[in-house]
Amino acid sequence: xxxxxxxxxxxxxxxxxxxxxxxxxxxxxxxxxxxxxxxxxxxxxxxxxxxxxxxxxxxx
Numbered sequence: 880x881x882x883x884x885x886x887x888x889x890x891x892x893x894x895x896x897x898x899x900x901x902x903x904x905x906x907x908x909x910x911x912x913x914x915x916x917x918x919x920x921x922x923x924x925x926x927x928x929x930x931x932x933x934x935x936x937x938x939x
Contacts, residue, residue: 912936 882898889896916933924932 886896886898888894912933916929916936919932920929
């Protein structure tokens with residue numbers, strides 16, 4: 880809804896609008912998950928967020 884509203888407002892005001900869409904689903908398949916989780920832990924990502932990411936990456 881927010882994106883559609885921004886597009887409509889830009890068109891209405893004759894402004895330019897740039898949108899970039901990225902599909903990162905394959906990006907996680909190209910690196911070692913334990914390496915990523917270890918790096919995230921060292922950068923301060925811990926507890927429930929790290930557990931959520933670990934569960935997300937499991938069996939991928």
